[in-house]
Amino acid sequence: MKALFIAALIALAPAAALARPGVDASIGPDGVTITDSDTPVLFYRTKAADPSGEPGRLNYVHPLYAPDGTILTEDGPADHPHQRGAFWSWHQVRLGGAQVADGWFMKGLTFFVKKTNFDGEIGGAGVLTLEVDWIVSSQPELVYVAREMSKVRIRPLKDGARRIEFDTVITPLVDGLALGGSDDAKGYGGFSLRLIAPDRLVFGSRGKAVTPAVTPVSAGPAMGFSWPGQPGLSNWTVGLACKVNGKPVTQWILRRELSMQNCVWPGRAPVALPKDKPLRLQSTLVIQPTRAR
16 A cells, blocks of 8 residues: 555656756667756767768767757768767877878777766766777778777756866877877867857857957867857857866867867877877866856
8 A cells, every 4th residue: 555655656746856866877888878867968979870881980979968958069960971069089190100090080990988887976976987999990900009088077057057077088009109180271180069050159268259260269278159149059158178188278270150169189280199108188068058248
């Protein structure tokens, strides 16, 4: 009789009362879904949807959600099919001075997610940890060139804002590995965002408007992206800040067109990554309500 009474109470309870509190994760065969009180926060892809066609299309975030459920990213848009949510990649992946892969276009480089783990923290945050092998597939034999350890800390809402911290350590496993951005004046590469409606974005840094350009723009260590006057989107501003080995990145590729946004590192010239010497990338996203002016 008591069990029936409890079941009846559950049936009558409002859905909000049944929502699981705090940041949580559901680990599936293709990726990890992060929620906060059962509201979606992001999906981290750990397996390519089409391994035969695009084996390197994994190890990125899409969708990324605003706190009200609005999807803020795109994956594989018609204008740039290689762009994918929140991702970090480089056109130039070199071994011994020769280019062996293009991580941006997912050619010759793929990933294998070895370990996936999620832990809740006191205070309501959650940490998703992934151990990923970088594999160059353009050579006669597969070459495991680096190991990536990423910790993604998802913090609970505070004053309606969400903070997500990416802490990625890339450790070269071979001699002669180097990474570089696009081999042109743009030099883009590193942590990137393909936001929805990019042709309607406005940009700001240190409280001032920033004008996009074809080549990198020098600005502050954080950049804000917002959609004024766009129904639904106008409610939200996305902030991004990046560091490399503890040093803030202040060069930005900004696009008010159908394309991505990027905190530029290292630029056009490749940077050598000595074997067993870790490279640390820290990227912080803040999704917050747009302040009325």
